[in-house]
Amino acid sequence: IRQCDKHPSIKGRQIIVKNIVQFIITSTLLILSSFSYAVDPTNIYPKVKLETSMGVIVVELDRVKAPITVNNFLEYVVKGEYNNTIFHRIIDDFIVQGGAYDAKFTAKELGKNIVNESGNGLKNEMGTIAMAKENRPHTANRQFFFNLADNTTLDPGRKWGYAVFGAIIEGEEVLEAIAKVPTDYNETMAWNDVPIKHVTLIKATLLPADE
Secondary structure (H helix, E strand, O other), X not given: OOOXXXXXXXXXXXXXXXXXXXXXXXXHHHHXXXXXXXXXXXXXXXXXXXXXXXXXXXXXXXXXXXXHHHHHHHHHHHOOOOOOEEOOXXXXXXXXXXXXXXXXXXXXXXXXXXXOOHHHOOOOOOOEEEEOOOOOOOOEOOOXXXXXXXXXXXXXXXXXXXXXXXXXXXXXXXXXXXXXXXXXXXXXXXXXXXXXXOOEEEEEEEOOOOO
């Protein structure tokens, strides 16, 4: 009596490989189809609802003047990457910054850095949303901030500025409330201006084009 081979036959392995490939292709198509809605070129002013622990903020983004920045932000939104992140830096009369850390201050996965679109004509005025970056110009990826004042020093001049890519259209009072939360030096992260009590971005949702 022939002993059963514990290893799959060549034909069996081919079937397994074929099934794996089909699964990968299907999964990729599903991901692309979900994101294709976000990058729909006909939706040039997409709106995103930000459900925070202190209320709802809705932003309208400007794909005409900041197409790279908007598409990058929407990719994080559609993939759920901003869900359950915190606003880790709050400076009244200046900015509210978030998008990069969870409640344990664990850094979220970074995508690729994007081209700095700060020269698009949009200014860092009160109520606008812009991308954070390092000192080098083209280092924005997932962190964003809201301007709490007309921060002209963040606009480009002889140096690169911070790329604005939209503005709040609903929930200005929520942002104002967030701006007033108590902050302190955080010894664990060695940062100033960290909220004593977490302000959480619970969920970010891309709204339908007709809303």
